[in-house]
Amino acid sequence: MTRLERNKLADKLFKVVAICATAVALVFLAxxxxxxxxxxxxxxxxxxxxxxxxxxxxxxxxxxxIAGTFWLMGLTALFAFPIGVxxxxxxxxxxxxxxxxxxxxxxxxxxxxxxxxIYGLLGLGIFVRTFRLDQSLLTGALTLxxxxxxxxxxxxxxxLRAVPSGLRQASYALGASQWQTTYSQVLPVAMPGxxxxxxxxxxxxxxxxxxxxxxxxxxYIAFLPESVMDPFTALPIQIFNWVSRxxxxxxxxxxxxxxxxxCITLVLNSIAIYLRHRFKKRMRW
Amino acid sequence: MVENKTVFNIEELKAWxxxxxxxxxxxxxxxxxxxxxxIGPSGCGKSTFLRCLNRMNDxxxxxxxxxxxxxxxxxxxxxDIDPMDIRRQVGMVFQRPNPFPKSIFDNIxxxxxxYGEKNKTVLAGIVEESLKKAALWKEVKDNLKQNALTxxxxxxxxxxxxxAIAINPEVILFDEPCSSLDPxxxxxxxxxxxxxKDDYSVVIVTHNMQQAAxxxxxxxxxxxxxxxxxxxxxxxxxxxxxxxxxDYITGRFG
Numbered sequence: 001m002t003r004l005e006r007n008k009l010a011d012k013l014f015k016v017v018a019i020c021a022t023a024v025a026l027v028f029l030a031x032x033x034x035x036x037x038x039x040x041x042x043x044x045x046x047x048x049x050x051x052x053x054x055x056x057x058x059x060x061x062x063x064x065x066i067a068g069t070f071w072l073m074g075l076t077a078l079f080a081f082p083i084g085v086x087x088x089x090x091x092x093x094x095x096x097x098x099x100x101x102x103x104x105x106x107x108x109x110x111x112x113x114x115x116x117x118i119y120g121l122l123g124l125g126i127f128v129r130t131f132r133l134d135q136s137l138l139t140g141a142l143t144l145x146x147x148x149x150x151x152x153x154x155x156x157x158x159x160l161r162a163v164p165s166g167l168r169q170a171s172y173a174l175g176a177s178q179w180q181t182t183y184s185q186v187l188p189v190a191m192p193g194x195x196x197x198x199x200x201x202x203x204x205x206x207x208x209x210x211x212x213x214x215x216x217x218x219x220y221i222a223f224l225p226e227s228v229m230d231p232f233t234a235l236p237i238q239i240f241n242w243v244s245r246x247x248x249x250x251x252x253x254x255x256x257x258x259x260x261x262x263c264i265t266l267v268l269n270s271i272a273i274y275l276r277h278r279f280k281k282r283m284r285w
Numbered sequence: 286m287v288e289n290k291t292v293f294n295i296e297e298l299k300a301w302x303x304x305x306x307x308x309x310x311x312x313x314x315x316x317x318x319x320x321x322x323x324i325g326p327s328g329c330g331k332s333t334f335l336r337c338l339n340r341m342n343d344x345x346x347x348x349x350x351x352x353x354x355x356x357x358x359x360x361x362x363x364x365d366i367d368p369m370d371i372r373r374q375v376g377m378v379f380q381r382p383n384p385f386p387k388s389i390f391d392n393i394x395x396x397x398x399x400y401g402e403k404n405k406t407v408l409a410g411i412v413e414e415s416l417k418k419a420a421l422w423k424e425v426k427d428n429l430k431q432n433a434l435t436x437x438x439x440x441x442x443x444x445x446x447x448x449a450i451a452i453n454p455e456v457i458l459f460d461e462p463c464s465s466l467d468p469x470x471x472x473x474x475x476x477x478x479x480x481x482k483d484d485y486s487v488v489i490v491t492h493n494m495q496q497a498a499x500x501x502x503x504x505x506x507x508x509x510x511x512x513x514x515x516x517x518x519x520x521x522x523x524x525x526x527x528x529x530x531x532d533y534i535t536g537r538f539g
Contacts (some may be wrong), residue, residue: 097346166383170445173341174396174452175373182396185385 157199
């Protein structure tokens, strides 16, 4: 075999290996989705969406869980976005780059990797016990906020760092202050990136079960929450509850609820992709 | 060299990035309503020098300086001077055109808006006047709402000049303004610089010796952090008194 032939063979081989690697991931994902649809798609109808949970699988629904999930999502976004973006702006634009900020930086990156159950226990200790917020929506949202804050801070910093320095200089050279520069020039350019990160973080948060279980979110809720102090359930909790029941009917309900949760996640991620696409088109220099 | 009004009086300016000294004691006077060109090989400190004149070096960590820069007799680096105030008196046009990703109108109005100008008629008036002075009005007058990034490179650079003019500075600094432009766009910018000196004092850093020869009144030749020679442009390019200057302008190195 000549050198050229060997190179060509190696080239082909690598291509095959890469395709196989991709296929493994896709096959498992496809198997999961097909299995779910096979089990659960038939169960999804209007009454399933709009009914409260019940002891009888055929009459049970997910309205309380959906309401809880949307409440959590809204509240978490409300808390996490301003705090996370604020911290990101401070660390990237204002903080002096010294050992202290480097330590903070490393720790934030670490926090993003801490298992979510730990955040649940933190929420239990702080919000449930110390602040006596009980198993309320507020507790759930604040706990999820802690969970996704590191991710939002990191993506905010990355988005700010991606803004060309020429833009900042142009603004400063006109006599603008740091805040004017950040607010009117840098943030608008970084915003799609920040939003993308926030939405991806949120879509992770609404799939989280462990922290909600740790703070003791209820599974049987027969009313819709009306204030942030009301107890709640959420889709992952409802699913967790149903799959742990012995009856076959609940397993089907769980599959159906998973499909709904996947759809919500899919919509969120699509918005994130759309924003990223627009971001790329807008910044050309 | 005939003295008229001096805008910048720089004495023994030394500058460091960390431990690396980039300016080794520069003394030079910038005359009002004249074009002063700074030439020299890459890394000779001419851009650093330029950025001292509107305190844009403040953003570079480890930057340190000694010596004094007087702008109309006020010390640029004295503690009671606000750098933002200095930058309104000393505008800057950068190497690469850097318009904001906003409309043409908003690009020019930005410098006025950050100082609280809200009156639409006033803004529109200054935008038009600035664009006319920057020789861009005819090309864009019907598309002021268009995003500035859709303009060509040369147009973008003239927009940046209009943006600098809009806040009515006393001096405009140009940091190699044509290095990313084609010859035709370059000619337009050079003609513009000639006209600008009626209203402003201009300092221009350039790699291009012909450019310095064509559009400046005074020329300073920098090398390795030293100002080798500073004189009338005509004298520098015809009868330089320093051997290094002569070697550089005749293309023996650089």
